[in-house]
Amino acid sequence: MSNENTHHGRCFCGAVEVTVSGEPAGMGYCHCDSCRHWSASPVNAFTLWRPEAVRVTRGPEHVGTFNRTPHSFRKWCTACGGHLFTEHPGLGLVDVYAATIPQFPFRPGLHVNYQETKLRMQDGLPKMKDMPREMGGSGITLPE
Ligand SMILES: [Zn+2]
Numbered sequence: 001m002s003n004e005n006t007h008h009g010r011c012f013c014g015a016v017e018v019t020v021s022g023e024p025a026g027m028g029y030c031h032c033d034s035c036r037h038w039s040a041s042p043v044n045a046f047t048l049w050r051p052e053a054v055r056v057t058r059g060p061e062h063v064g065t066f067n068r069t070p071h072s073f074r075k076w077c078t079a080c081g082g083h084l085f086t087e088h089p090g091l092g093l094v095d096v097y098a099a100t101i102p103q104f105p106f107r108p109g110l111h112v113n114y115q116e117t118k119l120r121m122q123d124g125l126p127k128m129k130d131m132p133r134e135m136g137g138s139g140i141t142l143p144e
């Protein structure tokens, strides 16, 4: 595992540290109600990784988990409440929030669940109504 391809991240207080290695499977912005409600922000900047690419390297005993549905297991630091990542077992991917890994070069490729948006973003990237077809969605794009 090469060091230049490994990026370090941490929770808000630093009790929990994570690393991601290699290249993500996708990057973008999610506008869905669940992401907005969970993150208390108008949009979630995500990076998606294969589970083996994500490692908790410090403070695993501080990692809390909550799942409202079987699709998303949300992880945060129980010491500070800072969010870390969300496991999506059905997709076989882990969403490490871009804000958790600030050194990682975030290059968004698309917006998903744009039909639920509360913050329109005119950046020229594709706006998927829900999800891409290869991820079980309709594949329909919407105007910005
Ligand atoms: Zn913390």
Ligand SMILES: [Zn+2]
Pocket: 030, 031, 032, 033, 034, 035, 036, 044, 113
């Ligand atoms: Zn979402």
